[in-house]
Amino acid sequence: MEEESGTDKPALVTDQTESDLSAAADAEDQEEKEELSEFLVHWQGPEGDEEGPLSVLWKLIESYRVDIFEISIHRITEDFLSFMHAARDLRVSLASSFTVMAARLIYYKSKALLPDPGFEDTEEDSHLPPELIQQLLEYRRFQMASETLREMDDLSSGIFGRPDSAMPEPEEGEERMLEVSLVDLIQAYHKVLKRLEPEAEDDGYEITGEEWSVDLKMEEIRLLLQDAISFTFDDLFENIEQMKKGEVIAMFLAILELTRLSEIVLQQDKIFGQILIFKRAATIS
Known part of the structure; x- marks a missing residue:
């Protein structure tokens, strides 16, 4: 009886140890998730509305x-999926409507790949389906109407641009600066990644460690804006050949976080132009 009792006890200790280790691992995972969620960004457009999948497609x-x-349909589907993957890299929170649109595009793409015996000419099938084109054109008409209303409101109030930004007002005859959209930022992210050395892309892009601290990158940007009203997006990646993917992601997260905190403003001088980073007047000490 004593031998049986002696053999049972180590088993109980082992079970308890495994339980403790499992609980500790769960706690560590939860702590890591909370740390990462600190920089989960809900990107919003100039009017405070979250940009939806139609705005990305347009x-x-x-x-x-x-x-x-x-x-x-093949090209826009691949680009839309690449956008979603890049957003995941940058921990940008996307609404469920993005997943629905991705599934819809994949369906259209798959349908276009299947031969239709009822039609001899299948080339047109690879284009966007009529119902999606109609939806996009309706979105664009609504967007243009909204822009017209905003311009009328600006004219009536005498306000041009953002009064809380340190961005200089345009001179007479100069074009007004444009807001930077999420797609602009994702496209810039892709361009930067293409400049990375091949071995730098496979570093696991771990950003929770001190080496790739988002907080430190935020401080870098703040220091740059102490000495200048603005700087270009590319200025942050002048030494790209010495950077790792994790550092690139940390820098992008820092830009997104400072934008969310209303410390900086992102502008372009033209569509698809260079991204400029301005500090807000409210942040000047």
């Missing part, structure tokens, strides 16, 4: 510089 269409009826 921005992609503008970048193609071709007629909407000539756009390939």
Whole structure:
């Protein structure tokens, strides 16, 4: 009896140890998730509304510089999925409507790949389906109407640009600066990644360690804005050949976080132009 009792006790100790280790691992995972969620960004447009999948699709269409009826469903599907992957890299929180749109695009793409015996000419099938084109054109008409109303409101109030920004007002004859959209930022992210050395892309892009601290990158940007009213987006990646993917992501997260905190303003002088980073007047000490 004593031998049986002696053999049972180590088993109980082992079970308890495994339980403790499991609980500790769960606690560590939860702590890491909370740390990462600190920089989960809900991107908003100039009017405070979250940008939806239609705004992303329209921005992609503008970048193609071709007629909407000539756009390939294959190309826009791949670009939309790449956008979602990049957003995941940058921990940008996307609404569930993005997943729905991705599934819809994949369905259209798959349907276009299947031969239709009822039609001899299948080339047109690879273009955007009519119902999606109609939805996009309706979105664009609504967007243009909203822009017109904002311009009328600006004229009536005598306000041009953001009064709380340190961005200089445009001179007479100069074009007004444009807001930077989420797609602009994601496209810039892709361009920066293409400049990385191949071995730098496979570093696991761990940003929770001290080496790739988002807080430190935020301080870098703040220091740059102490000496200048603005600087270009590319200025942050002058030494890209010495950077790792984790550092690039940390810098992008810092930009997103400072934007969310209303410490900086992102502007462009033209569509698809250079991204400029301005500090807000409210942050000047």
